Amino acid sequence: MHGQSSLRPAALVRVLTVTALTAALALVPGAAQAHGGPGGHPPRQVNHAPDAPSDVGTSSPDSSCSATVASPLRSTTPTLRATLSDVDGDSLRGVFEVRDGRSGRPLWSSRPTAAQASGAVHAVQVPDGLLRDGGVYEWRVQARDTKNRKGPVVRCRVVVDVAAPAVPVVTPLAGAGAVYLEDALAGGVGVAGDFRLDAPGATDVVAFLYAFDGAPARVDLAPGTTGATVRWTPSTAGTHVLTAQAVDSAGNVSPERAYRFIVASASSAPSGNARWTLDEGAGTTSADVLSTDGSNSLTLTPSTTWTDGLRAELWGSADSALLLDEPTDGASTTGPVLDTTGSWSVVAFVRAGTSDVEATAVSQDGDSGSVFRLGLATTGCTDEAVSCWSLAVAGSTGETSTATSTVPVVPGAWVALFGIRDAASGTVRLDVCDLGTAQAPGSPSPQAGEPVSLEAGAAGTGAFRVGGTQDGSSPWVGAVSGARTWGGVIDVMQERRLCSAGA
Incomplete structure (x- = not known):
């Protein structure tokens, strides 16, 4: 009516207030992003929580x-x-x-x-x-x-769960072609055998790792069971080894069980295979555990006594040995074991009580003295050593070939002495595993010696002896924990297995 604005005073105040606030907010950095609005400003940036791992x-x-x-x-x-x-x-x-x-x-x-x-x-x-x-x-x-x-x-x-399972139990089963009992001759090349692997008392064992002669394999257990059966068919005759370890659900692996058995060839196993564990611990005889008729038993002399063996001293397991601390101590068979005119091998697990005298751990009699002597020598050693491990083998024409080892002789320490006669190559050789003591353990790896020439070996017609020689000239001083013989040449894998087992 008078040319004035039609806005009432209160409305005019509100308009002016909004205008002032809008102008003020425009001067504040980030205000448009934080609040948004119809003026084309972008929406507020939202910080999301991280994802679940x-x-x-x-x-x-x-x-x-x-x-x-x-x-x-x-x-x-x-x-x-x-x-x-x-x-x-x-x-x-x-x-x-x-x-x-x-x-x-x-x-x-x-x-x-x-x-x-x-x-x-x-x-x-x-x-x-x-x-x-x-x-x-x-x-x-x-x-x-x-x-x-x-x-x-x-x-x-x-x-x-950091506790390893117990050592598994290995049992040969009937049902295949042969039952391969431990350390016994059975079956033959191409004749299969079944072996049961068990973890008695275990509740969380889920599998077994096993190997025949080092070829690794695994068998998983059915739910609710503690054992499994594996079958193996040998392709060669001679000594074979089944190793087995239990595996629990956490992946812990048990110590290894080594199970040895002998596969016969078409003409049976080679003659000369014998094994004396010397684990009787008492009495006057020690059996050849490979014999089926009681032959090759060792008869102890009256002065010979028993003591703890290698595995007892080094690893705390049950084991015994012959204690040889008097000149008359020893043990012998009634007749020959090895045909020493051909190839043969012998091992003795020994502890020397001294290093300054000639001493024979094992030997075999011939017509005019020992045809071989495996033990300790004080002459003919390399590097001007006072003493050394020695294998002396008599030739068919009266000569003697002596192989030695550079492994040091340490009184009180255990070693495995491997004497090997290879008729095909015309040599003899001495390999040694330095197994040491409980305080200073050695290595189970055999150290090969240098071959020495021997064209033809003398015939061993008499007794196999532990602890001395036919004429009693070099008795062993110390202990012998076990001995084995083979009617042929053993290989380094067999040596390693024996050194690792200590028997």
């Missing part, structure tokens, strides 16, 4: 994650790991925590890991002394972004 598990050893079932864990200091990701692409840190699996009580929490790009693996190692064998635990992992926003927690349950 993925690929969650442990390393050293590897294991997966289960929130409900406690997975076996073969370590008390595992490495916990997880992949952390963020939808915003932020850098992330990880926090790991360990709790008692039964009470839920927190036991340990890591510091946040170093910041890494989204999609990286984060890992921490559990400190020593926190986890115990048999304990049940829950460990957790959570991601945090640069703004300290936390993602979901992933939980994993584990039960610690």
Whole structure:
């Protein structure tokens, strides 16, 4: 009516106030992004929480994650790991925590890991002394972004199992072509045998690792069982070895069981194969455990006594030996064991009580003295050594060939002496395993000696002896824990197996 605005005073005030606020907000940096509005400003940037960790598990050893079932864990200091990701692409840190699996009580929490790009693996190692064998635990992992926003927690349950299973039991079974009893002659080339592998009393054994003559294989157990049967068909005659180890659900592996047996050839096993474990521990005789008719038994002299053997002294297992500490000590068969005119091998597990006298651990009689002497010599040693391990073999024309070893003679230490006569190459050789003492263990690897020429060997027509010679000139001083003979040349693999077993 008067040319004035039609707005009432109150409305005019509101319009002016909104206009002033809008102008003021326009001067504040980021205000449009934070609040948005009809003026074309972009929406506010939202910070999302990190994703739930993925690929969650442990390393050293590897294991997966289960929130409900406690997975076996073969370590008390595992490495916990997880992949952390963020939808915003932020850098992330990880926090790991360990709790008692039964009470839920927190036991340990890591510091946040170093910041890494989204999609990286984060890992921490559990400190020593926190986890115990048999304990049940829950460990957790959570991601945090640069703004300290936390993602979901992933939980994993584990039960610690670091105890190895017991040594498995090996039993030969009927049902295949032959029953291959331990250390006995049976079957033949191409004749199969079944062997039962068992873990008696075990509740968590899931498999066996086994090998015939070193060829590795694995057999998994059916649920609820503690054993399995394996079949093997030999392709060669002679001594063979089945080794077996039990594996539990955590991946722990038992000590190895070595089971030896002898496969007959078409014309039976070679003559000259004999084995004296000397494990009787009492009495006046020791049996050849390969004999089926009681032949080749050793008869002890009246002064000979028994003592702990190699395996008892070094490894604490049951074992005995002949103690030879008087000149009249020893043991012998009633007749020859080896045909010394051909190829043959002999091993003696011995401990020398001294290193300054000639001493014979094993020998075999001939028509005019010992046809071979395996033991300790004080002459003919290399490198000007005062004494050395020695194999002296008589030739058919009266000469003697002597092979020696550079393995030092250490009184009180155990060694395995391998005397080998190879008629095809016309040589003799002495290999030695230095097995040492309980305080200073040696190595089960045989050290091969230099071959020495011998065209033809003298005939051994008399007794096989442990602890001395036919004329009594060089009695052994110390102990003998076992002896074996073969009617042929053994190879280095057989030597290694015998050295590792100590028998």
